[in-house]
Amino acid sequence: MTALRRRALLSAAAALSVPALARAQGAARLLVIGGGFGGASAAGFARRNHPWLDVALVEPQPRFVTCPYANLVLAGERRMEEITHGYDGLRARGVRVIQDRAEEIDPVARRVRLRGGETLSYDRLILSPGIAIRFGALEGYDEAASRVMPHAWIAGDGAQTRLLRRQLEAMPDGGVVGLAIPANPFRCPPGPYERISLIAHYLKRHKPRSKILALDAKDAFSKQALFQDGWNALYPGMIEWVPLADDGRVVRVDAREGVLETEFGTRHRVDVGNVIPPQSAARIAVASGLTDATGWVPVDTRTFEARAAPGVHVVGDANIPGPMPKSGFVASSTAKQAVASAAALLRGEAVPEAPYFNTCYSHVGADYGISVVNVFRPNAEGTAIAEVPNSGGVSPRGDLPEQRRLEARYADDWYASITADLFG
Amino acid sequence: MGWQRAIRGGGLAGAAVLAALAGAAPARSQPAPLVAQGCLGCHGPGGAGSGSVPGLAGRDRAELAAAMAAFRANERPATIMNRIARGYTEAETAAALDHFARRP
Ligand SMILES: Cc1cc2nc3c(=O)[nH]c(=O)nc-3n(C[C@H](O)[C@H](O)[C@H](O)COP(=O)(O)OP(=O)(O)OC[C@H]3O[C@@H](n4cnc5c(N)ncnc54)[C@H](O)[C@@H]3O)c2cc1C
Numbered sequence: 205m206t207a208l209r210r211r212a213l214l215s216a217a218a219a220l221s222v223p224a225l226a227r228a229q230g231a232a233r234l235l236v237i238g239g240g241f242g243g244a245s246a247a248g249f250a251r252r253n254h255p256w257l258d259v260a261l262v263e264p265q266p267r268f269v270t271c272p273y274a275n276l277v278l279a280g281e282r283r284m285e286e287i288t289h290g291y292d293g294l295r296a297r298g299v300r301v302i303q304d305r306a307e308e309i310d311p312v313a314r315r316v317r318l319r320g321g322e323t324l325s326y327d328r329l330i331l332s333p334g335i336a337i338r339f340g341a342l343e344g345y346d347e348a349a350s351r352v353m354p355h356a357w358i359a360g361d362g363a364q365t366r367l368l369r370r371q372l373e374a375m376p377d378g379g380v381v382g383l384a385i386p387a388n389p390f391r392c393p394p395g396p397y398e399r400i401s402l403i404a405h406y407l408k409r410h411k412p413r414s415k416i417l418a419l420d421a422k423d424a425f426s427k428q429a430l431f432q433d434g435w436n437a438l439y440p441g442m443i444e445w446v447p448l449a450d451d452g453r454v455v456r457v458d459a460r461e462g463v464l465e466t467e468f469g470t471r472h473r474v475d476v477g478n479v480i481p482p483q484s485a486a487r488i489a490v491a492s493g494l495t496d497a498t499g500w501v502p503v504d505t506r507t508f509e510a511r512a513a514p515g516v517h518v519v520g521d522a523n524i525p526g527p528m529p530k531s532g533f534v535a536s537s538t539a540k541q542a543v544a545s546a547a548a549l550l551r552g553e554a555v556p557e558a559p560y561f562n563t564c565y566s567h568v569g570a571d572y573g574i575s576v577v578n579v580f581r582p583n584a585e586g587t588a589i590a591e592v593p594n595s596g597g598v599s600p601r602g603d604l605p606e607q608r609r610l611e612a613r614y615a616d617d618w619y620a621s622i623t624a625d626l627f628g
Numbered sequence: 629m630g631w632q633r634a635i636r637g638g639g640l641a642g643a644a645v646l647a648a649l650a651g652a653a654p655a656r657s658q659p660a661p662l663v664a665q666g667c668l669g670c671h672g673p674g675g676a677g678s679g680s681v682p683g684l685a686g687r688d689r690a691e692l693a694a695a696m697a698a699f700r701a702n703e704r705p706a707t708i709m710n711r712i713a714r715g716y717t718e719a720e721t722a723a724a725l726d727h728f729a730r731r732p
Contacts, residue, residue, distance in 0.1 A: 249665070252659055253659040253660075533669055536669065537665065537666060537669075540662060540665045541662065544662055556662055558662035558663050558665075558720075559663065559666075559715065559716065559720065561665075561666030561669070561712075561715075563669060563670065563708065563712070575707075575708055577708055577711040577712050577715075578715075579712070579714075579715025579716065592714075592715040594714055595711065595712075595714040595715030596711050596712070596714075596715055597711050599707070599708075607707055610680075610707050611707055611708070613679070613680050614670065614680065614681060614707060614708070616679060617670060617678040617679035617680055617681040618669060618670045618678075618681075620672075620678050620679060621668065621669060621670050621671065621672050621673070621678035621681065622668075622669045622670075624672065624673045624678070625668050625669065625673060628673055
């Protein structure tokens with residue numbers, strides 16, 4: 205096809221699908237930073253629903269390892285390959301995938317500087333970089349300590365999850381697995397308790413004299429009654445959960461000695477230590493001046509634009525989500541709203557109104573699932589989000605083996621479905 | 629049930645609009661409206677189903693509407709759909725059902 209003819213075809217196609225504004229200026233550029241739950245959702249959704257957008261995605265990892273289902277890897281019920289996803293599906297949808305790290309955003313000039321030296325310009329930016337570990341928030345817990353007592357709370361290339369799995373495998377029967385669990389807010393509120401459950405699942409079968417000591421900086425947690433019912437039913441006597449009120453808050457870590465030390469000076473010696481430390485928005489959000497004193501990014505609750513930088517839509521765990529949990533499902537749901545808003549604003553249209561949705565399954569055992577469902581709505585001013593009254597909630601309590609079995613299966617189906625939506 | 633009837637009425641109107649549009653655009657190119665995006669988290673790519681979670685695409689609209697109404701009223705055995713269905717307005721449910729029913 206000649207260049208001239210291709211141009212004629214392209215402009216004919218553009219005339220059909222591209223609105224006046226974008227047509228006058230050439231394709232509008234949507235840049236996405238971070239190829240995880242928020243970012244991959246945003247890029248795929250943009251190409252499926254707004255093909256007139258020129259979409260690029262910046263992500264340093266060649267493949268994405270999910271945090272969801274990493275606890276099943278710890279339990280020996282999944283392999284790392286089963287929770288690792290590539291970006292070829294997004295490439296096939298026409299997303300330009302740039303393997304690099306964003307160093308800084310200039311929201312005034314609408315440019316992003318990459319570690320590799322390139323600078324990218326954009327019309328609208330979607331930022332979903334996830335979290336950073338606040339190294340130093342717990343005395344003695346720095347990056348070196350995390351290579352002895354892993355956090356396994358940012359998947360990265362999978363090294364943290366592999367390390368914790370190896371340590372569990374190497375631990376002798378009769379050992380103690382210690383967890384330090386942070387105060388709210390943090391990534392995946394039910395995640396630590398699913399982890400406790402699935403480590404117990406592994407220990408029960410392979411090292412039944414072992415114990416789990418969970419030291420918590422809170423007095424209550426997500427799906428608490430359901431988790432504790434499950435622990436009593438499946439792992440009686442194996443799990444000790446110590447709440448804040450009983451000196452559960454870990455303040456100091458001695459990785460070399462294998463000690464988790466709490467507020468009032470109790471030194472707990474453990475054989476395997478999993479420290480889930482306090483967190484903040486990922487470094488790029490902090491470095492670009494988008495976070496407030498809490499370490500997270502305040503956003504408009506309808507467009508998800510950062511308060512500090514209109515034009516930069518911040519989704520996923522990095523933002524302040526009102527009552528919404530920092531979950532992969534919420535990251536995906538709000539990323540789509542952010543893209544739809546960005547597209548509307550580029551075209552001078554009204555921002556769409558839609559509810560945000562969350563379903564978080566947790567495995568208590570391999571065939572024992574529980575869930576929490578939430579439907580949320582933003583207010584018209586974009587200043588708040590509220591849960592829809594009389595909707596959502598957690599699985600019913602009681603002796604309901606069929607419900608638990610079904611929910612474990614539906615959790616697997618959720619994982620397959622959402623990862624296909626993200627990366628397919 | 630008033631709610632259910634309202635949805636069914638909407639379905640007929642939706643079908644009429646769809647018939648009018650049918651010549652203009654192939655059904656498979658219709659993107660899911662925002663409100664239907666949440667369904668894709670569990671019900672498979674494009675609503676095609678995922679493992680034991682049933683598909684929604686191409687299903688009979690009245691059947692889907694009746695199921696949603698029953699979930700909302702807690703009149704149908706459910707693990708989580710009862711909790712979900714109550715979170716959406718009638719108009720939102722109708723928009724999602726319109727979308728899935730017209731997919732191939
Ligand atoms: C153990 C565990 C279990 C969980 N289970 C569930 C579950 O069952 N269901 C659920 O819904 N959620 C679950 N979650 C929560 C879920 O993982 C997060 O909420 C979700 O990943 C948030 O998405 P995100 O896009 O904000 O961040 P991420 O998914 O972490 O993606 C961020 C991406 O940005 C990239 N990035 C970071 N900085 C830069 C930069 N400067 N430039 C370019 N790219 C960058 C990173 O490499 C990463 O790929 C779980 C979490 C944990 C820890």
